[in-house]
Amino acid sequence: MSKKKILMLVGDYAEDYETMVPFQALQMLGYSVDAICPDKSKGDYIMTAIHDFDGAQTYSEKPGHRFVLNADFAATRTEDYDALLIPGGRAPEYLRLNPRVIQIVQEFDAARKPIAAVCHGPQLLAAAGVLNGRTCSAYPACAPEVRLSGGEYADIGIDQAHVDGHLVTAPAWPAHPQWLAKFVNVLEK
Numbered sequence: 001m002s003k004k005k006i007l008m009l010v011g012d013y014a015e016d017y018e019t020m021v022p023f024q025a026l027q028m029l030g031y032s033v034d035a036i037c038p039d040k041s042k043g044d045y046i047m048t049a050i051h052d053f054d055g056a057q058t059y060s061e062k063p064g065h066r067f068v069l070n071a072d073f074a075a076t077r078t079e080d081y082d083a084l085l086i087p088g089g090r091a092p093e094y095l096r097l098n099p100r101v102i103q104i105v106q107e108f109d110a111a112r113k114p115i116a117a118v119c120h121g122p123q124l125l126a127a128a129g130v131l132n133g134r135t136c137s138a139y140p141a142c143a144p145e146v147r148l149s150g151g152e153y154a155d156i157g158i159d160q161a162h163v164d165g166h167l168v169t170a171p172a173w174p175a176h177p178q179w180l181a182k183f184v185n186v187l188e189k
Contacts, residue, residue, distance in 0.1 A: 004082040004187060007071075007108075008035045009101060009124070011091030016048035016064030017173040018087035018118050023067075025180055026085075031187075034071035034081070038098045041072045049089055051119075051172075053158075058141070059172075073100075078107040083187050088119020088139060088172065096127035105130060109166075116168045116183040118175065122146060125167070137162040137169040 006026055010019055019035075026033050037046055048064030078084075084105065086092065095101045105128035108115050117125055122138035123145055125131050131151030137160070138146055143153040154162040154169070161170040161178040168186055170179035 005032045006083045006085055007081040008033055008085045010035050010046055011037050011095045012046045013049045013089050014087045014091040015089030016050045019048055019067050021176055022085055035069050036071050036073040036076055037069055038073050040069055044069050083114040084108040086117040086121035086124050088121045092120045092123040096124050102128045112166050114166045114186045118170045119172045135164045137171050139171055
């Protein structure tokens, strides 16, 4: 596998599994993964949250880990990367308010570079206006945002993933095996 570079957009209370697992698994496969967060630098950390499906009407949230960033947001140049990864959790709901975050998503999309988003991560895709005419999965509570942004919501199993061109999306962390495998497949084409 080639030494491709992946940019990962994170923020406080990103979902723990959706941050830690892709970050480690993609490095294990030989990719370089840079994790960035607005207003934070290399060596700073974000707090993560563990979201679980334990019988309530929605997921529950528990404290996660401190996830240390390994790159600087302010120095990020999208042309230095081959792909973008967006974890879910609560972070996307406020990251989408940052104009540079939206610009980063739009730049990856315009260049047709692979973009992987899981759970609430597609909130950034919707806010960036890149879902019009495309099919996208997400956590079911995000389906209205996908539709309002002109996209078609892929209502798939929680352990499934969906590919539409260079977009690879999934509803939540139980989809990691499919989501990451499909992302790597798109990245290696």
